[in-house]
Amino acid sequence: MTLMGNEAIAYGLIDANINVVSGYPGTPSSEILTSYKNIAKSKNIDVYAQWATNEKVGFEVAYAASISGVDSAVTMKQVGLNVASDALMSASFIGNKGAFVVIVADDPGFNSSQTEQDTREFARFARVPVLDPATPKEAYEFTKKAKDISKFFETPVILRSVMRVSHSREIVDIKNSEFKKEEGSFQRDIPRWAAVPKEGRLKQAYEQIDRIDKIKEFNLKNLIEPKLKKLKRTKNLIISSGAAYGYVKETLEDLGLDIDILKIDMPYPLPDMSKIIAPYEKVLIIEETYPVIEEEIRSEKVLGKMNGIVHKIDEMDKEKVLKAMKKAGFYEGKNIYKPVFAAPEVEKRKPNLCPGCPHRDIFFAIKKVFRPKKSIYPSDIGCYTLGINQNAIDTVLCMGASVSMAHGFSITNPEKTVVATIGDSTFYHSGVAPLINAVYQKAKFILVVLDNSTVAMTGRQDTPERTNPEVDLKKVISGCGAEVMEYFYEPDINTTIEFFKKVKEKYNKINKPLVVLSRQFCVLDKEKAKENLSGKFAMVDEEKCVACDICTTQFVCPPMAYNEKGKIEIDPLLCVGCGVCISGICPTDAFIRREK
Amino acid sequence: MRYQILIAGYGGQGVVFLVKVLSICAANRNLNFLGTENHGMSQRGGSVSSHIKIGNFHNPLIDYAQADLLIALDKNEALINLPYLKKEGSIIVNADDFLKIDANVFSIDANKLAEDGVFDAKGLNVFMLGIVLEKVKYFPFTIEEIKKAIEDINPKFAKQNFDILEKAIKIAKEKK
Numbered sequence: 001m002t003l004m005g006n007e008a009i010a011y012g013l014i015d016a017n018i019n020v021v022s023g024y025p026g027t028p029s030s031e032i033l034t035s036y037k038n039i040a041k042s043k044n045i046d047v048y049a050q051w052a053t054n055e056k057v058g059f060e061v062a063y064a065a066s067i068s069g070v071d072s073a074v075t076m077k078q079v080g081l082n083v084a085s086d087a088l089m090s091a092s093f094i095g096n097k098g099a100f101v102v103i104v105a106d107d108p109g110f111n112s113s114q115t116e117q118d119t120r121e122f123a124r125f126a127r128v129p130v131l132d133p134a135t136p137k138e139a140y141e142f143t144k145k146a147k148d149i150s151k152f153f154e155t156p157v158i159l160r161s162v163m164r165v166s167h168s169r170e171i172v173d174i175k176n177s178e179f180k181k182e183e184g185s186f187q188r189d190i191p192r193w194a195a196v197p198k199e200g201r202l203k204q205a206y207e208q209i210d211r212i213d214k215i216k217e218f219n220l221k222n223l224i225e226p227k228l229k230k231l232k233r234t235k236n237l238i239i240s241s242g243a244a245y246g247y248v249k250e251t252l253e254d255l256g257l258d259i260d261i262l263k264i265d266m267p268y269p270l271p272d273m274s275k276i277i278a279p280y281e282k283v284l285i286i287e288e289t290y291p292v293i294e295e296e297i298r299s300e301k302v303l304g305k306m307n308g309i310v311h312k313i314d315e316m317d318k319e320k321v322l323k324a325m326k327k328a329g330f331y332e333g334k335n336i337y338k339p340v341f342a343a344p345e346v347e348k349r350k351p352n353l354c355p356g357c358p359h360r361d362i363f364f365a366i367k368k369v370f371r372p373k374k375s376i377y378p379s380d381i382g383c384y385t386l387g388i389n390q391n392a393i394d395t396v397l398c399m400g401a402s403v404s405m406a407h408g409f410s411i412t413n414p415e416k417t418v419v420a421t422i423g424d425s426t427f428y429h430s431g432v433a434p435l436i437n438a439v440y441q442k443a444k445f446i447l448v449v450l451d452n453s454t455v456a457m458t459g460r461q462d463t464p465e466r467t468n469p470e471v472d473l474k475k476v477i478s479g480c481g482a483e484v485m486e487y488f489y490e491p492d493i494n495t496t497i498e499f500f501k502k503v504k505e506k507y508n509k510i511n512k513p514l515v516v517l518s519r520q521f522c523v524l525d526k527e528k529a530k531e532n533l534s535g536k537f538a539m540v541d542e543e544k545c546v547a548c549d550i551c552t553t554q555f556v557c558p559p560m561a562y563n564e565k566g567k568i569e570i571d572p573l574l575c576v577g578c579g580v581c582i583s584g585i586c587p588t589d590a591f592i593r594r595e596k
Numbered sequence: 597m598r599y600q601i602l603i604a605g606y607g608g609q610g611v612v613f614l615v616k617v618l619s620i621c622a623a624n625r626n627l628n629f630l631g632t633e634n635h636g637m638s639q640r641g642g643s644v645s646s647h648i649k650i651g652n653f654h655n656p657l658i659d660y661a662q663a664d665l666l667i668a669l670d671k672n673e674a675l676i677n678l679p680y681l682k683k684e685g686s687i688i689v690n691a692d693d694f695l696k697i698d699a700n701v702f703s704i705d706a707n708k709l710a711e712d713g714v715f716d717a718k719g720l721n722v723f724m725l726g727i728v729l730e731k732v733k734y735f736p737f738t739i740e741e742i743k744k745a746i747e748d749i750n751p752k753f754a755k756q757n758f759d760i761l762e763k764a765i766k767i768a769k770e771k772k
Contacts, residue, residue: 002623004633111634134654135630168656169619169631169648246655253654318659339660339679341697346675349606351642386640457640558641573710573717574608 001174005136005166009103009159010035012143015177018073018101020048020065022058024429025458026077027112028166029105033075034461045179051461054399054429055080059087059102063156066100067193068184071147073101078117079398080104083430085122091156092126093204094195095211098182099150101143102128105161108243108289109315112163114381114398116313118290119160120241124268127208129215130158132242132267136170142265153215162288164243164315212269220271224264228276231260236330237280239297241267244288244316251321255331270296277301284309284328288316303328352389352558356533356578358489358520359384359450361496363392364555364585366419366448369500375417378405380431382423383457383522384450389556393421400430406445407438407513417507418445424473425455425463432480438513439481446507447482447515449473452522460525474517482513489520491534492583523576536579539594542567546588555585570594597627598651599736600658604677605669607634607641610721613749614667615646617725620745621737622650632656645677650736665732667724671703686732690724702731704771714767719760722746726764739765 003011009032013021023033037049048065052058055076062072076084081104088102104122107113123130131146133139143159150157195201231237240248241264248261260280264270270293277283277299285294285304294304303309310324319337326332353360366377367390379385379393380402387393395405406420422431427449435447451473455461464471477484485506487499500516507514521528538559545567551560552568559574560581568590581591601618605611615631622629631648647658660679664686668674671691678697681687686700694703704727710717729739742761747754 002619164632164656167633169615169633170629171623243655246653247657249654317657318655337660337662340683341678341681341699343678344675344695346672348676349641349643349672351607351640354608354640383640573707573720 001172002169003136003172004031005139005161005168006031007035008136008140008172009143009161010039011174012140013073014039014179015175016071016144016147017180018071018147019182020062020070020072021075022050022052022062023075024052024055024058024080025455025461026080027458028107028163029075029077029103030458030461032103043179046181053464055084056087059084063087063091063100065184066096066098068186069098070182070184071099071151073103075103077113078104078106078119079113079115081119081122083399088126088156092128093201093208094192095154096150096156097154099147100156101146101150101159102156103159105166107163116289118292119158120267120292121290123158124292127212128156128158129266130160130268131265132160133165134242134245135165136168137172139165140172153211155211162243216269216271219266219269223266227262231262233279234258234260236282236284237262237277238284238286239264239293240286241293242288244286247316247318247321248286251318254336255333257331259330264293267293273297274299282328284324284330286310286321286324350389351386352556353383353386354523355558355574356523356576359387360555360557361493361580362448362450362518363387363390364493365496365500367392367554368497369504370417370419375419376409376413378402378409378418378420380422380426382426384421384423387421390554399426400434403431403438403447404434406447407434407443410443410445420445420447422447422449424449424451424453428464432476435480435482435513442511443513444511445513446503447513449515449517450520451517452520454522454525456522456524460522477515477517482515483510484515484517487516487518489518491578491580493580494584533577534579535577536582537575537577537594538570538581538591540568540570541590541592544588544590548587550587551581551585555581557581597736600649600663601665601667602645602647602658602663602677602680603667604645604673606673607644609669611644611646611669614721614725615648616749617742617745618648620748621741624741624744628652630656643673643676667728669720669724688724688728688731702727715760715763719757722757722760723764726761727768730765730768
C-alpha cells in the first residue's frame with residue numbers, strides 16, 4: 001500500500017493490537033488517530049479512538065487503560081508533549097502493565113510549530129526509551145517494536161516521528177495480523193500505582209535506573225550489534241538516527257563516498273559505545289535537531305554540533321550534510337548541491353486566513369472599535385494566529401496563553417483595553433483554568449472566543465461541543481463566572497462592527513472579564529460552509545479604487561492584489577463569494593458584485 | 597531508474613493531490629518512491645511545494661540542482677523553486693510567459709483558460725499534469741497509468757478529471 005507516515009503508524013497500532021488511542025491534534029501528528037479510527041472501522045474492530053481536550057488529558061486516559069493491562073497509545077505533536085510532560089515525568093517512574101506508546105511528531109524547521117524541540121531529548125530527560133524511524137516503512141515497524149519494548153520492560157516508550165516521516169509517502173507492506181479485543185483488569189497495587197514521596201518514589205527511582213540499564217543492554221544486543229556486522233571498518237565512521245540517516249545515506253551515494261554509517265534506532269538509552277567507535281579515527285554524528293547521541297557518546301573523537309561541524313538549527317538538507325563532511329575532512333570535492341539556476345527575488349506567499357473566513361471580519365471589527373493605540377491584542381495558537389497579517393495580534397506564546405496573558409497585561413497596562421482572541425478548541429485545551437483565575441481575581445479584559453466548532457488548522461477534527469452538545473461552551477464560560485456576550489456571525493462587516501460597539505459599552509460598565517462567544521463557521525467545513533456563504537462574488541470598480549491600502553492592510557483577503565494599473569483586482573479563481581468586502585470594507589465602495 | 601519531481605503551488609491548488617497521483621503511479625508499477633507533503637500552517641494559502649523521488653532513495657526531500665521536472669501551478673512558485681532544478685531539467689509552468697533559461701521550459705496560461713471556461717478552475721492541477729504528459733520527454737508515466745491512479749483515489753470524480761486531462765493534452769499538442 002502507498003501510505004503516508006502517519007497512516008503507516010496507524011496500521012502499526014492496529015497490527016500491534018493497540019486497543020486504546022487518545023491524543024490531541026497537532027501538525028504533523030494529526031492523521032495518526034484519525035487513520036487508526038478509520039482502519040478499525042473498515043475492519044469492523046471495536047477500539048477506543050477519541051480526541052482528548054488536551055495532550056495531558058489524552059495521555060492520562062490512555063495511561064490508565066495501559067495500567068489496566070490494555071495496550072494503549074497517545075498521539076501528539078512535540079509541543080503537546082510539553083503539556084503532557086507532567087504526566088510523563090511521573091509515569092516513567094511508575095511504569096505500566098499493558099503497552100503504553102507515546103507517539104510524538106517533531107517539526108524540524110519550524111514548518112508548523114512554535115519550537116523545534118527534539119523529543120529524543122525529552123525521552124532522555126524523562127528516562128524513557130525512544131525509537132526514531134527514518135521512513136514510513138520504518139514508522140510502521142517501529143510502532144510494533146515500541147509496543148513490544150513497552151510491554152516487556154513495563155515502561156512508556158516514545159515513538160518519535162518528524163514531519164518528513166509523518167508526511168512522507170512510501171509503499172509499506174502491511175502484515176494484517178489478527179486483532180484481539182482486550183478487556184482491562186485493573187490489579188490493585190497501591191505501593192506501585194499510588195507511590196508517594198519519599199520512600200515510594202525513591203524506590204521506583206532505583207528501579208528506573210536498573211530498568212534503563214537493562215534497556216541499554218537490549219539496545220546493544222538487539223538493535224545495534226546486528227548492524228555492526230555490516231560495517232566495513234572504514235577509516236572514519238558516521239553515526240545517525242531517524243530522518244537524518246536518509247540525508248546522510250543519500251549524500252554518501254551522491255558523492256560516491258565509502259564511509260561506514262551506523263544507524264541508531266533507539267537514540268536513548270544508549271549503551272557504552274566506546275568499544276564500537278574505538279577502531280575509527282574520527283566519528284561524525286549527524287542528527288536532527290539536538291545533539292542527543294553526541295552528548296550520550298561524549299568522546300574526543302566525536303565531531304558534531306557541539307564543536308561546530310554540524311549545523312545547530314533548522315531542517316536538514318543534503319547540502320548541510322555535505323558541508324559537515326567537508327569540515328570533518330571526510331570529503332574534499334565540490335558542492336554538487338549548488339543551484340544551477342538562481343531564484344530571482346520574488347516574495348514567498350505568506351499563509352493567510354482562507355477567503356471567506358469569518359475570523360478576518362472579527363479582527364477587522366476589533367481593530368475598528370478598539371483602536372491599536374489604545375489596545376493590546378494577545379492571541380493564541382490556531383488558524384486565527386494568521387490575524388497577524390491584519391496586525392490584529394500582539395502576542396503568541398503557547399496554547400491558552402492568550403487568556404492568562406490578557407490578565408497579566410490588564411494588571412500592568414490599566415490605561416489600555418486588552419482584547420484577546422482564542423479558538424474554541426484552544427479554549428477547551430487550556431483556556432478554562434486561566435479564565436477562572438481571571439474571574440476570581442476580578443481582572444478586566446475582553447476575551448473573544450472564535451467558535452467555528454472545529455479544530456480547523458490541523459485538518460478539522462471535531463470539538464467537544466460538536467461531538468456532544470451536552471458540553472455547552474456558553475455555560476462553561478458563564479460557569480467560570482465571566483460575563484458572556486454571544487454573537488451569531490453575519491457576513492456583513494457593519495453588523496459585526498455594531499456588535500463590537502456594544503461590547504465596548506458593556507466593557508465600560510463591568511469590572512470582570514467579558515467573554516465574546518462568536519459563533520461562526522469554517523469555510524473548509526463542508527457541512528456548514530455552503531449554507532453560510534452568500535454567493536456574492538466580488539469585483540472591483542476601478543474608477544472608485546483610490547489605492548488607499550485599507551483592504552490590503554486591514555482586511556487582507558487572498559484574492560485581493562494590485563494590478564499593473566495600480567488598482568485592486570480580485571482573483572476570481574480565489575474568491576469564494578462571502579460578500580463581506582462588498583458590505584463595507586472599502587471607504588470608497590470600490591468592491592461591487594460580480595455577476596457570473 | 598531515478599526521477600525527481602517537484603510540484604509547486606500555493607495552498608488550495610491541489611499540489612498534494614498530484615503527489616498522491618504520482619505516488620500511486622509508481623506503486624502500481626512496483627517502483628520505489630518517497631514523496632513529501634505540506635500540512636498545517638503551510639497549507640493556508642502559503643507557498644506549498646511537494647517532492648516525489650522515484651527510484652531507490654532514502655529521504656523524501658529533493659535538494660538543489662537535483663530535480664528532473666518542476667511542475668509549477670503558479671509562476672512565482674516556479675521562480676522560487678528554480679534552484680532545485682538540475683541542468684537541462686524540465687519546467688511546466690502555469691504562466692503567460694517565463695524566463696529564457698537553459699532548461700526545457702513550457703509555459704501555458706492555464707488561469708486564463710479556466711477563466712474562459714475551458715476547464716473548471718478546481719481541476720488546474722490535473723490540467724497541468726495533462727500538459728506534462730504531452731510536453732515532457734522522459735516523463736516516467738503514461739496517460740493510462742495516470743488515469744488509473746486518479747480512479748484509484750476517487751472513482752466518483754474520475755470522469756471529470758479524465759476530461760480535463762484529455763483537454764490539456766489536446767491544447768498542449770496545438771501549442772508550441
